[in-house]
Amino acid sequence: TVxxxxREGNYGRGQMEDLLKIYAYHSPKIKFEFIDPDKNPGLVKRYEIAQDGTTIFECGDEENRITASTEEDITxxxxxxTREKKKTVYFLEGHGEASIEESGDDGYSFAKDELGKMGYEVKKISLALSESFPQDCSLLVVPGPKKDLLPNELDTISRYLKGGGRxxxxxxxxxxxxxxxxxxGLGFKLENDLVVDTISRLFGGDYFMPVVSDYEDHEITRKFRYASFFPYAxxxxxxxxKPEGVNSNILAKTSPNSWAERQLELKTAKYDKDKDRPGPISIAAVATIKAEELKKEDPAAKPEETKPEEKIEPxxxxxxxxxxxxxxxxxDFVSNxxxxxxxxxNLFLNTVxxxxxxxxxxSIQPKTSSPRTIQLTPSQGRLIFFVSVIILPLLLLVLGLSVWLRRRSL
Structure with a gap:
């Protein structure tokens, strides 16, 4: 219930009511009512309402309140x-990975905040001195390690996957x-290459930022209608x-105008049909791995009491x-x-x-609103300054003078 x-004069009431009607239309489980704080002081005291425009969402014993009237906040x-259990996402550290606490361009604080909004708990983890995962680990994210993981870390991750981990x-x-x-061994092939995509120029990027606008059919991308950019992939x-027990799928491919550059020692990227691989190039893939069976032990069974003629059921x-x-x-595609x-x-959240x-x-990801900014080079900034501050006013002045002189001569 919502x-x-x-108050009757609150300008945000109409927007909130329109949004709640849409949610209620798509889900009959959502019931909502509007309460005027001035006419219902008892409910105001009961729910400890301190601000006009507060909306309270209740489901069982769970409660959440918001003071904004946006689709993102409602979702x-x-x-x-409605989440029965809060799942925990761990970000691996210790190999040069960017931090989820870092608010700079290279950090993952935006990803952490968005995961928190969707009900996930986000933590950091190091596996160097551990042979197992915490019991509350629902997903391990390995965000761009600069150095190799230690052999014992890879063994721990491998056991985790084969035991049903993510x-x-x-x-x-x-x-x-x-x-x-x-x-x-898990069904993926990673070469020492760099994806170059000439079509990226059309979207304002450079050749080393391949763009993906068409996705393979998968649960992650089935209703996905956005282009994704992968800088330096x-x-x-x-x-x-495919290895036994592995069911793998390609998720995203670049355009046919791209290629996989294998001559990384060259200063400039140029397609060589004899050495490079032509596009489309896959840059994302997923797989399910059949979990190993875990036999249950019967604590009541005592081997010493078993008779030779008895048949023991496995x-x-x-x-x-x-x-x-x-x-x-x-x-980098999910960095700040x-x-x-x-x-x-959205692609990152879908995958998680x-x-x-x-x-x-x-299918119900919120539409995140964020500031729209334009990155300009110094030369572009100077050009805009001269055009808008000097040239245009000067043209208007010249035009005005010409009109004045013409009228004066009549």
Whole structure:
């Protein structure tokens, strides 16, 4: 249920009412009512309303309140009160990864905040001295390691995946050279290359920022209608034949005008049909990994009391969920600098929701509003200054003088 405390003259009431009607139309479970704080002091005291325009969302024992009238805030509030259990996303650190606490261009604070809005708890983790994951880990994100993971860390992640765990790898070009052999065993092929896309110029980027506007059919991208940009990305292909127990799929490919540049030592990128690989190039893929069976032990059974002639029935295996993994050939696309660029942030959230089996969140993501900024070079700034401050006023002055002189001569 939704209780909206709005005075009759509150300008935000109409917007909130329109949005709630849309939500109620799509879900009969949503019931809402508007309450005038001036006419209902008892409810104001009961719910401790301190600000006009407060909306309270209730579901069972859960409660969340907002003071804004936007689609994003309403969606986030519904998500928070309807989640049965708060899932935890861990970001790996210790290999040069950017931090979720970093608010600069290279950090992941935007991604952390958006995950929090969707009801996730976000934490940091180091696996160097650990052989297992915390019990509350729903997903491990590996955001662009600059150095290789230690062998024991890879073993821990491998066991986690085969036990039904979920991992999201983002691996940049020319980093962590020890990871491709690890991925090969999971059905992915990562080459030492760099994706070049000439069509990126049409979207205002350079050749090293491949753009993806057409996606493969998958639950993550089925209703996705945004272009995504991947600054400085590598290719992510599938191993054929697929390893046993692995079901892998390509998620995103670049345009046919792109190629995978394999001659990274060159100063300029130029397509060489004998050495480079022509597009479209895959830069993101996902897979499900069949979990290993875990046999249940019968604590009441005592081996010493078993008679030789008795037939012992094998223990029934415990059912484990399949592991899920996503591998992207770039980590910058979800950094603070590019998170709000077109569909980058939404693609990241869709992937997280699929990995953590929150598929219902894939279709109801909030429309995040963010400041629109234009990045100008010094020369562009000077040109705009001279045109708008000097040239245009000067033209108007000349035009005005000419009109005045003409009228005076009549």
């Amino acid at each position: 209780k909206a405390f709005f 986030n509030a519904i998500i928070k009160v 991992v999201f790898f983002m691996v940049d070009p020319e980093t962590a050279p020890g990871l491709p052999p690890f991925f090969a 590598r290719s992510v292909e599938l191993v054929e034949p 223990a029934s295996p415990a059912v484990r969920p399949d592991g899920r993994i996503a591998v992207f050939g770039d980590s 600098r590019y998170y709000n660029l077109s569909g980058n942030g 929701n699929w990995l953590s089996e929150e598929s219902d969140l894939i």
